[in-house]
Amino acid sequence: MKGKRVAVLIALIAAAAFQAQGPQAASALTIQGRVVKGHERAAVSGHPVQLHVVRGDQEEPGATIRTNSKGEYRFTGIQAAEGLSFYVSTEYGSAVYTEGPLPTGSAPTVSQDLLVFDVGADFASVQVKNQHLVVERKPDGLHVT
Numbered sequence: 684m685k686g687k688r689v690a691v692l693i694a695l696i697a698a699a700a701f702q703a704q705g706p707q708a709a710s711a712l713t714i715q716g717r718v719v720k721g722h723e724r725a726a727v728s729g730h731p732v733q734l735h736v737v738r739g740d741q742e743e744p745g746a747t748i749r750t751n752s753k754g755e756y757r758f759t760g761i762q763a764a765e766g767l768s769f770y771v772s773t774e775y776g777s778a779v780y781t782e783g784p785l786p787t788g789s790a791p792t793v794s795q796d797l798l799v800f801d802v803g804a805d806f807a808s809v810q811v812k813n814q815h816l817v818v819e820r821k822p823d824g825l826h827v828t
Contacts, residue, residue: 710762710763710791711759711760711761711762711763711791712761712762712763712769712787712791712792712793713757713758713759713760713761713791713792713793714734714757714758714761714769714771714785714792714793714795715755715756715757715758715792715793715794715795716755716756716771716794716795716796716797717750717753717754717755717756717796717797718730718732718750718754718756718773718775718796718797718799719754719796719797719798719799720775720798720799720800720801721799721800721801724798725754726750726752726753726754726755727750727754727775727799728750728751728752728753728754729749729750729752730749730750730754730773730775731747731748731749731773731774732747732748732749732750732756732771732772732773732797733745733746733747733771733772733773734746734747734748734758734761734769734770734771735769735770735771735772735781735783736761736767736768736769737767737768737769737770737784738766738767738768739766743767746758756771763787767787768783768784768785769783769784769785769787769793770782770783770784770785771783771785771795771797772797773797773799775799775800775802776799776800776801776802777802778799778800778802780797780798780799782795782797783795
């Protein structure tokens with residue numbers, strides 16, 4: 684009987700200590716990947732990569748880093764909280780490449796490569812097969828992208 688009382692007492696103390704800790708802080712997340720060029724996936728070194736943090740339709744402060752000699756980038760210590768989405772982007776040869784929203788489930792690390800290509804200036808051979816416009820109503824009028 685005394686053993687059961689001790690076990691119950693220990694369980695109650697542990698439960699009280701857990702509740703006293705309060706709500707858990709947002710988990711730290713790492714977003715990493717490589718910037719690679721073309722189908723041969725050659726590393727693009729010293730190239731800027733931007734991290735975009737979005738809550739709803741508002742972009743919050745993000746970060747910019749440069750790739751290392753292997754084309755790798757790594758954003759660490761990101762606070763992943765409810766309602767946040769993360770995107771990575773880079774500009775290469777006057778073209779913008781964006782990936783996201785990135786899957787930020789329970790894993791502490793998300794990997795996303797950015798595949799870029801050399802962009803030519805000869806548009807004679809470019810054909811558009813599908814096209815779309817996005818029209819948004821904003822307080823100052825319609826925005827078309």
